[in-house]
Amino acid sequence: MNMVTEPENIRLEVIAWGSADYEEAVRLRDRVLRQPLGMSIYNDDLQAERQDIHLLARAGGRAAGVLLLRRIGRDTLQMKQVAVDEAMQGRGIGRRLVGFAEQTALKESARKLMLHARMTAVPFYEKLGYVKTGEPYTEVGIPHWTMFKELPGEANEH
Numbered sequence: 001m002n003m004v005t006e007p008e009n010i011r012l013e014v015i016a017w018g019s020a021d022y023e024e025a026v027r028l029r030d031r032v033l034r035q036p037l038g039m040s041i042y043n044d045d046l047q048a049e050r051q052d053i054h055l056l057a058r059a060g061g062r063a064a065g066v067l068l069l070r071r072i073g074r075d076t077l078q079m080k081q082v083a084v085d086e087a088m089q090g091r092g093i094g095r096r097l098v099g100f101a102e103q104t105a106l107k108e109s110a111r112k113l114m115l116h117a118r119m120t121a122v123p124f125y126e127k128l129g130y131v132k133t134g135e136p137y138t139e140v141g142i143p144h145w146t147m148f149k150e151l152p153g154e155a156n157e158h
């Protein structure tokens with residue numbers, strides 16, 4: 001398992017689809033992303049996530065943050081289902097998780113990350129270097145913007 005230990009007892013992990021860690025991550029997604037909208041994650045097509053890369057942040061051993069990465073093009077991954085436990089928001093977990101996603105994407109030879117950001121989270125992603133494109137639209141009943149970030153290529157690493 002690919003694992004990075006961070007300060008403040010935050011541990012970042014790549015987890016396997018279908019594992020106990022994944023089930024815990026899905027419960028967190030349900031609590032943060034679906035229940036507040038009166039929806040259930042268990043109505044989503046979780047089988048479609050088999051090939052995705054699943055990332056988990058643990059704080060003091062508990063699942064605190066989650067996201068997944070899906071390949072949508074030769075050099076582009078989509079970041080989806082970004083969620084931090086409500087009790088742990090605003091402590092830098094989201095920033096670390098997205099940073100881990102970017103490192104993971106680079107290892108996967110991706111050069112660009114794309115996401116459908118909830119309007120309320122747009123300022124969070126802007127702080128991390130993501131840029132809005134196009135016009136807002138509705139998903140899961142709430143306004144979203146498509147955002148992109150070009151990841152540093154080899155030319156920028158030397």
Ligand SMILES: CC(C)(COP(=O)(O)OP(=O)(O)OC[C@H]1O[C@@H](n2cnc3c(N)ncnc32)[C@H](O)[C@@H]1OP(=O)(O)O)[C@@H](O)C(=O)NCCC(=O)NCCS
Nearest residue numbers: 082083084089090091092093094095117118120121123124
């Ligand atoms: C959006 C979310 C993932 C951010 O995670 P987090 O752990 O709370 O964020 P961090 O503490 O790492 O914040 C990093 C920076 O972004 C800022 N920030 C975080 N959320 C913000 C928001 N909604 N609006 C404005 N700024 C925000 C923080 O203040 C911090 O700024 P600083 O570094 O200048 O202090 C989390 O709040 C969340 O899960 N929200 C509910 C679900 C959601 O909207 N998910 C995104 C779907 S696209």
